[in-house]
Amino acid sequence: MFLPRSVALERLAYTLAAPALALVPNLTPDGPANIALLLPGVLGAGNMIHAATSRLPGSGQRIIRSFPLALATGVDLAAVWTPGYGPMQTDVLLAAGWALFFSALAPLSRTGRRGHRPAAATALPAVPAAPVPAALPAPAEPVKAPLHPEDGAPLYTRSAREVWERAGLPGGTLLVKAIPHPDTARDLTILLRSKDPGRPIRSLSAADVAAAFAVYEEEVALAPVEQQKDGRQGGPGWLQAHITPDATARRAKTPTLKERWADRVAGPKGGAPGTEIVDRIRDKERGVTFYRGRMVDETEVPQIDLAKVCRGLGIPADDSCVFVILDGHEFLISVFDTPPLSQMFPASRELLTPDEKGMYTCGYTTTGQPVKNMVFQHDKNAARHGLTLGVSRSGKTQFFAIDMAAMSLAGQVVWLGTVRKDEKTSTLGRFIDRQGSNALWMARSLRAARALCDIRAEMPWPHDGQPHDYKPGDPRCPYRQLNVFGDEFMTCTKDEEYGEFIQIIADDLTVTGLKYGVGFNPAGQSPFAHDGFSSGMKANLRQNSRAVVFNMGNPSSTRKAVEGTMENAHDVPTIPTRYSQQEGSVIERAMRGEADPENGVSTGGVAVIVLDNGRAVLMRSLYADFDTDLASIFPDEVVRLTDYEISELDKRGLWFDWNEPERPGEFHPAPDDDGDGDGEGPRRRGGGGKPGRKPREEVTSARQALEAIKTLVP
Secondary structure, three states, rough: OOOOOOHHHHHHHHHHHHHHHHHHHHHHHHHHHHHHHHHHHHHHHHHHHHHHOOOOOOOOHHHHHHHHHHHHHHHHHHHHHHOOOOOOHHHHHHHHHHHHHHHHHHHHHOOOHHHHHOOOOOOHHHHOOOOOOOOOOOOOOOOOOOOOOOOOOHHHHEEEEEHHHHHOOHEEEEEEEEEEOOOOOOOOEEOOOOOOOOOOOOOOOHHHHHOOOOHHHHHHHHHHHHOOOOOOOOOOOEEEEOOOHHHHHHHHHHHOOHHHHHHOOOOOOOOOOOOOEEEEEEOOOOOOOEEEEOOOOOOOOOOOOOOHHHHHOOOOOOOOEEEEEEOOOEEEEEEEEEHHHHHOOOOHHHHOOOOOOOOOEEEEEEEOEEEEEOEEEEEEEEEOOOEOOOOOOOOOOHHHHHHHHHHHOOEEEEEOOOOOOOOOHHHHOOOOOOOOOOHHHHHHHHHHHHHHHHHOOOOOOOOOOOOOOOOOOOOOOOOOOOEEEEOHHHHOOOOOOOOHHHHHHHHHHHHHHHHHHHEEEEEOOOOHHOOOOOOOHHHHHHHHHOOOOOOOOHHHHHHHHOOOOOOOOOOOOOOOOOOOOOOOHHHHHHOOOOOOOOOEOOOEEEEOOOOOOOOEEEEEOOOOOOOOOOOOOOOOOEEEEEEEHHHHHHHHHOOOOOOOOOOOOOOOOOOOOOOOOOOOOOOOOOOOOOOOOOOOOOOHHHHHHHHHHHHOOO
């Protein structure tokens, strides 16, 4: 039997070490000789423990080689602790047994080197090679170049290379380096390069890498390699693959916020495609959680679907508690514990008093920010118009109260005309210059306002005696800004007697009134042409006001009304019919036969205001309590026209009690002496056409017909 030389030497070492193990601990237990025996044993025990806890290949072989040294330490310590050589010469028996055991184990432990192993015997005789003809040279055997020249790669990288080569070098690539991920058992990153220098990697896929390492394709991610300062190359000839089975399993069970956002929200079918989450902030005092995000591509605008975002994040999708704010490529999603706009914000003089630029606080947004409205346009050096929309009981008259109070606190004159009398408008009439409640009164107020434009155009200013355009805030201005409010304006424009007159004068006033300090403020339930708003009138209102849209009956109608007041409509907030938080599961209530919870709190007073930059903001307007005295928000004295303006209006027959019945010839042709009027048949709708137009004469000839046709051509 062939015995490797290493085994024979190992047995000799055991034989020589056995007497030393029996004698030295008993003769000099604290001497240097015994310490020299203990030191290799301690090192062997440490190496064995490290090999047992290591995941590297060859750990078993290290344990077998270290075991004799570790056990020798045990024999030595036993000899030290027993008195003498122990009962029945125990120390000698242990040392001899140690030597015999490991001498017998030496051939089986295969601790010998590969070069000393016997060659395998061949059962078949060797076949002589055929002779090579003299005319042909013997072919040289090709020398196969190694795939990886000796580069001192660690054992982990060499093991990964074996796996890669066994798979057939997928994509024609070589594995340069393998980097294990910390705190994981199977995750790693491999660095690949093209097998052919100077050629790009073209055909490698995630499935190729997954098949080589026996993982799923979803657990592999390919990424480009960038050049680094340490000299590492990059470009299309290099590629790195992240193999993350452990991280993928953990991500599916307990994802982080960024992972959940990327997997369930930012995907092509998610609620915010192409976005990334930046931060999540919790405000315990206000009971709100903010999710701040942005577009990965900063040139794109976020497209947010709040319902999908809420489902992706696992939070209730509630219109009354979840809101979004867009700012370029960034956005902010606010998730409140309770509806933030269900609370009331009382109006006060401090909030309603305009600053030097004519801005006052008219409400608060969902985030608690104050919303500003204006009583004049400081940047345009002109008065302002206003547009207020909403169905009945939505909060329009409440907003009228705070808007009129702010104007009055700024020293401006206010007129209010409505389609019919009610308690709130009558209450407001006590704090403003004039108020009436029918279509005739509105027609007279608009007619007087247009006449004031002519009066002020010729009204001299005291500092130079010359007339000038209106300059808000200029103490030299001899008149005050006039604000004409028309509640239920659309209903008045459809009045059979005065509707056409009201529409024409209001259209003219929105075009020419600003430079003379006259602003028009219609209110109603529609901003469209078929309801009294011409395209020119709507354009002037849109450009010279901050439109305020309350609940229009349903979210789609509200959105349509807001879009009708915006130049470029986008992402209009939703106003629900009522604020009702979702309580429990609808399915569970149906299974138990329970009734759904109550509707909740009314959204009266909640509106969408269109700011100067075209952005629509959801706000809760300030609350003016009509059940108490409104004097707390209005100035002590009512602001009125100047005596000069009143006298000029009186000269034109326009200043009197506008609640009087229609005067003869005021809006319609005056009747003749017989009381039959100057025309036959019933009086025409609209008060005889446009104001100032003469009644048409009867056509009796071709020349008269031609003249009549010419008058119809603008």
